Amino acid sequence: MDAQVLDQTFAALADPTRRAILARLASEKRGVGVMELAAPFAMSLPAVSKHLKVLERANLISRGREAQWRPCTLEPRLLKEAANWIERYRELWEERFDQLDSVLEQLQNPQDN
Amino acid sequence: MDAQVLDQTFAALADPTRRAILARLASEKRGVGVMELAAPFAMSLPAVSKHLKVLERANLISRGREAQWRPCTLEPRLLKEAANWIERYRELWEERFDQLDSVLEQLQNPQDN
DNA sequence: ATATTATTTCACCATATGGCTAATTAACTG
DNA sequence: CAGTTAATTAGCCATATGGTGAAATAATAT
Numbered sequence: 001m002d003a004q005v006l007d008q009t010f011a012a013l014a015d016p017t018r019r020a021i022l023a024r025l026a027s028e029k030r031g032v033g034v035m036e037l038a039a040p041f042a043m044s045l046p047a048v049s050k051h052l053k054v055l056e057r058a059n060l061i062s063r064g065r066e067a068q069w070r071p072c073t074l075e076p077r078l079l080k081e082a083a084n085w086i087e088r089y090r091e092l093w094e095e096r097f098d099q100l101d102s103v104l105e106q107l108q109n110p111q112d113n
Numbered sequence: 114m115d116a117q118v119l120d121q122t123f124a125a126l127a128d129p130t131r132r133a134i135l136a137r138l139a140s141e142k143r144g145v146g147v148m149e150l151a152a153p154f155a156m157s158l159p160a161v162s163k164h165l166k167v168l169e170r171a172n173l174i175s176r177g178r179e180a181q182w183r184p185c186t187l188e189p190r191l192l193k194e195a196a197n198w199i200e201r202y203r204e205l206w207e208e209r210f211d212q213l214d215s216v217l218e219q220l221q222n223p224q225d226n
Numbered sequence: 227a228t229a230t231t232a233t234t235t236c237a238c239c240a241t242a243t244g245g246c247t248a249a250t251t252a253a254c255t256g
Numbered sequence: 257c258a259g260t261t262a263a264t265t266a267g268c269c270a271t272a273t274g275g276t277g278a279a280a281t282a283a284t285a286t
Contacts, residue, residue: 003129014123015244016116019198026205034263047245049264054243068253068262076206079199085132085194093138093189147233160275162234167273182282195261225242 007084013059013069017041018051022060022074031071125171130154131164135173135187144177144184163221 012018021037037046052072055061060079061072125131135151152162165185168174173192174185 010127092192
């Protein structure tokens with residue numbers, strides 16, 4: 001509901017690296033270290049570190065301490081908030097598909113008009 | 114599915130002015146002009162014009178021409194794409210609520226353990 | 227032709243973002 | 257203690273973002 005929260009959430013999601021990191025974390029129960037998260041990307045470790053900081057400040061991930069590792073864990077709570085916000089538009093995009101359906105129907109059965 | 118599309122969509126949603134504009138357009142069947150869209154905001158017309166350009170380039174709105182007005186219309190198609198992306202995490206946040214539920218249950222019925 | 231209304235473009239400014247390398251901190255290991 | 261591994265911080269750069277006021281464009285109205 002809070003505008004700032006949605007700002008941070010959507011801004012955090014507006015980057016392919018960060019979305020990939022979230023996807024990776026979604027498929028792991030355990031916390032995942034930075035090296036491991038960074039491996040698939042053609043970018044430096046500090047760059048990934050920055051992305052993680054963005055995700056952390058947006059409260060989309062949390063980080064622990066385990067020896068010299070900082071394992072990251074997905075925090076899906078605010079994803080739910082973002083989903084809730086978008087869901088308010090669901091009836092609009094479904095309505096639009098209904099309209100498209102009737103257009104297609106007319107194209108196939110022009111005698112209907 | 115396209116990463117760039119999600120980039121643009123989420124980036125466009127990461128601003129309260131733009132989300133408010135979308136909300137306004139969602140509640141109107143007719144196209145809405147720029148002056149009218151700008152009215153609620155404490156910012157200049159060029160600023161609103163810029164926001165509209167962001168929304169247009171993200172294909173979240175389309176714009177027509179009607180005399181000297183450029184009526185804006187909501188295009189919900191890519192909102193659906195964004196919703197689809199987030200939905201893949203639904204089971205995660207619901208699982209988390211399940212865990213919270215069982216925690217609350219334990220707090221209320223400690224004899225269960 | 228001139229004026230009015232709606233909207234955009236231009237030129238500017240401050241701040242944020244995403245990337246880099248090099249240096250630093252933190253924790254473990256020999 | 258010295259060395260190794262993990263990660264962050266610092267300093268830098270290029271580009272993007274969100275705002276401004278002033279000027280330009282587009283269409284209508286007088």
